[in-house]
Amino acid sequence: MNSTELTHIAAPEGVAPGNGYSQVVTGTGRLVVISGQVALDENGELVGADDPDAQARRIFENLGRCLAAAGATFDDVVKLTYFVTDIGQLPALRAARDAHVDTARPPASSAVRVAGLFRPDVLMEVEALALTGRSDG
Known part of the structure; x- marks a missing residue:
């Protein structure tokens, strides 16, 4: 799905705008659900032990690979959910x-502080939902 086919609503009437995310994103298409991604490389080795920046970069690289495997891109992402062990x-x-x-058209998102991950x-861990315009697999 082309990002122009998605509607991003930063803040519906009576709802405060978010910082870097849309409150609502709508569209039609094929749903792509990406499991929570962590900073593991292709060999299952952690990238960036004790380095939030390195872990975050690797997570988004993994998300990009997962999206590509489904025929999607970050332009198709409608929702990101962040799980962090420290809000910092x-x-x-x-x-x-x-x-x-x-x-300018960020996806909807949620951030959850957790006591720990696996x-x-x-x-940190990030999962994604995307909508693509293709109805085939």
């Missing part, structure tokens, strides 16, 4: 996100 990691995620998404050295 959000600037690293925002910087990585902004390198990949159209900041490994103590994994600082």
Whole structure:
């Protein structure tokens, strides 16, 4: 789906605008669901132990690869969900996100602080929902 086929609503009437995300994104097409991605490389090795910036960059690289495997791009992403072990990691995620998404038409998003992820050295995880214009696989 071309990003012009998505409608981004920064703030519906009576709802405060978000910082770097749309409150609502609508569109039609084929749903693409990307599992939560962490900063593991193709060999399952962690990239950027104790480095939120490196982990965030690798997560968005992994998201890009997953989207491409589904015939989608970051322009098709309608929702990102961030899971962080420390809210102080959000600037690293925002910087990585902004390198990949159209900041004038950002996807909807949620950020959740969690007590921990599946490994103590994994600082963050991001999942994505996308809509593509193709109805074939």
